[in-house]
Amino acid sequence: MRRGPSLSTVILAGSILSAGCRETRVTRAGPVQQRLVARTYAAGAETLRARVLDRFAGKPAALPVPFSRMTASELKPPRYDADWLVTYVDPGGFLAPYKRLVPADRAQDLLLEEPTGEP
Numbered sequence: 001m002r003r004g005p006s007l008s009t010v011i012l013a014g015s016i017l018s019a020g021c022r023e024t025r026v027t028r029a030g031p032v033q034q035r036l037v038a039r040t041y042a043a044g045a046e047t048l049r050a051r052v053l054d055r056f057a058g059k060p061a062a063l064p065v066p067f068s069r070m071t072a073s074e075l076k077p078p079r080y081d082a083d084w085l086v087t088y089v090d091p092g093g094f095l096a097p098y099k100r101l102v103p104a105d106r107a108q109d110l111l112l113e114e115p116t117g118e119p
């Protein structure tokens with residue numbers, strides 16, 4: 001005759017399962033997160049854009065991981081329409097300032113993507 005699990009084993013398993021299913025509270029430590037849409041670089045916009053495309057468009061970059069897996073895309077038709085950003089889910093509102101820019105100010109922008117497909 002085979003015996004089932006003991007009561008203490010069942011209680012232990014139940015405790016572990018209930019503890020594993022609880023929400024974990026996440027708190028931020030450190031300075032307040034800044035939301036920046038623009039930065040200043042020593043190179044002109046056209047030069048910087050050309051360098052980024054040369055490094056990240058179409059071929060793996062000769063950089064350490066994860067940067068070697070990043071890709072850069074020009075935000076131009078037919079791959080991207082003017083309203084391409086509408087489809088992105090942005091629960092934290094991080095892209096809100098960028099979305100408010102007029103299309104002419106975004107005409108030469110590039111989309112940098114990491115290996116997971118997140119911009």
